[in-house]
Amino acid sequence: MGFGWGALWAGAAALLLPPAAACWGLALLALLAGAAWLACRPLRLWRGPEAVGYVGEAGWSRAQVAGRVRKSRRTGPLPPVYPNGWFRLLDSAQLARGEARSVAALGEQFAVFRDLNGQSYVVDAYCPHLGANLSVGGRVVGSCIECPFHGWLFSGKDGKCTRIPYAEKVPEFAKIKVWPTCEVDGMIFVWYHCDGVSPTWQVPEQEEVVSGAWAFRGITEHFVNAHIEEIPENAADIAHLSFLHGPCIMSGVDLRHTNSKFWKFIRHNWKAEWQPEPEPDTHCSCLIVKHNITVFGTCIPLLDVTVSAKQIGPGLVFLFFKHSFLGEGILIQTVTPVEPLLQHVVHRIYYQRSIPGFIPKFMLWAEKVQFERDIMIWNNKQYLSKPLLVKEDAAIQRHRRWYSQFYSAHSVKFTSQKNGLDW
Numbered sequence: 001m002g003f004g005w006g007a008l009w010a011g012a013a014a015l016l017l018p019p020a021a022a023c024w025g026l027a028l029l030a031l032l033a034g035a036a037w038l039a040c041r042p043l044r045l046w047r048g049p050e051a052v053g054y055v056g057e058a059g060w061s062r063a064q065v066a067g068r069v070r071k072s073r074r075t076g077p078l079p080p081v082y083p084n085g086w087f088r089l090l091d092s093a094q095l096a097r098g099e100a101r102s103v104a105a106l107g108e109q110f111a112v113f114r115d116l117n118g119q120s121y122v123v124d125a126y127c128p129h130l131g132a133n134l135s136v137g138g139r140v141v142g143s144c145i146e147c148p149f150h151g152w153l154f155s156g157k158d159g160k161c162t163r164i165p166y167a168e169k170v171p172e173f174a175k176i177k178v179w180p181t182c183e184v185d186g187m188i189f190v191w192y193h194c195d196g197v198s199p200t201w202q203v204p205e206q207e208e209v210v211s212g213a214w215a216f217r218g219i220t221e222h223f224v225n226a227h228i229e230e231i232p233e234n235a236a237d238i239a240h241l242s243f244l245h246g247p248c249i250m251s252g253v254d255l256r257h258t259n260s261k262f263w264k265f266i267r268h269n270w271k272a273e274w275q276p277e278p279e280p281d282t283h284c285s286c287l288i289v290k291h292n293i294t295v296f297g298t299c300i301p302l303l304d305v306t307v308s309a310k311q312i313g314p315g316l317v318f319l320f321f322k323h324s325f326l327g328e329g330i331l332i333q334t335v336t337p338v339e340p341l342l343q344h345v346v347h348r349i350y351y352q353r354s355i356p357g358f359i360p361k362f363m364l365w366a367e368k369v370q371f372e373r374d375i376m377i378w379n380n381k382q383y384l385s386k387p388l389l390v391k392e393d394a395a396i397q398r399h400r401r402w403y404s405q406f407y408s409a410h411s412v413k414f415t416s417q418k419n420g421l422d423w
C-alpha cells in the first residue's frame with residue numbers, strides 16, 4: 001500500500017475516533033494529503049479482452065459471450081495478420097535493470113531484458129539448446145542472458161552463445177535470434193519484418209516527452225478482438241465520427257444506450273480529413289480532426305479542440321492536442337497484435353506540466369469512452385475485403401492502399417476453417 005492510500009485510510013480511521021479536536025485535525029490533514037496524492041497520480045485503466053464491447057446475455061458471463069462471438073464470427077478473406085513495422089512490447093518502466101520479461105506478440109515469444117547499464121535487448125525467448133524460455137528464470141549477466149536450464153549464455157547484442165558451462169568449446173553456430181529494438185518515448189519497441197528486412201524508418205522521439213517538459217498523466221490498456229488494420233482504418237472512416245462518436249460521452253460506451261434521450265442535448269461534432277504523407281515519410285499518414293461541442297444546438301467555442309493524429313507505421317499513432325487555454329500535449333497510441341485477431345492497444349498521455357493534471361486525465365478518460373464505442377463495433381464486426389462504399393467513403397479505400405505497404409511476400413496469412421478459427 002502506497003503512502004497516498006495509507007494517508008486516506010489513516011484519515012478515515014481517525015474520523016471514527018472520539019471527536020477530540022487534535023484527532024479530527026490529524027484526520028483531515030491525512031485525508032487532504034491522500035486526496036492530493038490521488039489527484040497527482042497518473043490515471044491507470046486496464047481492460048481485458050472480455051471487459052468491454054460485448055452485449056451481455058442473461059446467465060452468461062462476459063467471457064462466455066466473448067468466446068461465443070469470437071468462435072461464431074464470419075471471417076472472409078483477411079489481410080495478413082502481422083504487418084511489418086515497429087511495435088511496442090513494454091513500457092520502459094516495466095523493465096528494471098537486470099530484469100528479463102517474456103512477451104508474446106506477433107506470433108513470437110520474445111525475451112526482453114535490460115543490462116545493468118540500462119540497455120535493453122530483445123531476443124527469441126526459446127533457447128536453441130533444448131527450448132527453455134530464457135525469460136522465465138533466466139539471469140541477466142552483463143549484456144547477456146543466461147538460460148535457466150543448463151546455463152548457456154547468449155549475448156543480447158549479436159545473439160552469440162558466449163559460454164556453455166560444461167562444454168570445452170562453444171560451436172560457431174550456437175546462436176539465438178536477436179530482434180532489432182529501440183527504446184523511445186518511454187517504450188520498448190521491436191522491429192518485426194516477415195522477410196527479415198532491417199528497419200526502414202525509425203520511431204520518432206517526442207522531445208517534450210523525452211525531456212520531461214510534458215508530464216506523464218495516465219495510461220489505458222485495452223484488448224480488441226479484431227484484425228489490426230481495423231483500428232487505424234478508423235481514422236479514414238470519416239462518416240462514423242458523427243454517428244458513433246456524436247452522442248455525448250456521458251451516455252457511455254454501450255451502443256444500445258448511447259442515444260439515450262437524457263443526454264441528447266449535448267453532442268460532439270467532428271470535421272476530419274485523412275491524408276497519407278509524401279516522401280520520405282510515406283510510412284506515415286495524418287488525420288486532422290476538428291471537434292466541438294454543442295449544447296441545445298449552440299456551440300460552446302471554449303471547448304473547440306483540434307487534434308492532429310500522425311500514424312507512424314502500422315502500430316503507432318501520435319495524437320497532438322493544442323488548445324488556446326488548456327495547453328498542449330500528446331496522446332500516444334500503440335497497437336500490438338497478440339494473436340491474429342487480438343490487439344493490445346495502449347494509450348499514454350503526456351501533458352504540459354503547468355496544466356492541472358485532472359485536465360489531461362479527463363481527456364484520457366473521454367478518449368477511452370469514445371475508443372470503447374469503437375471496440376464494441378470491432379469486437380463484433382466482420383472484416384470486408386470488398387466493402388460497399390459510397391463516394392464519401394473514398395478515404396477508406398485510399399487508407400487500405402496506403403496500409404498495404406506494411407505487408408510483403410511472406411506476411412503471415414489467416415485462414416478460417418468451417419467450424420471455428422484456425423491459423
Ligand code: FES
Nearest residue numbers: 127129130147150
Ligand atoms: S535449454 Fe537452454 S541451456 Fe539448455
Ligand SMILES: [Fe+2]
Nearest residue numbers: 234240245374
Ligand atoms: Fe472511432
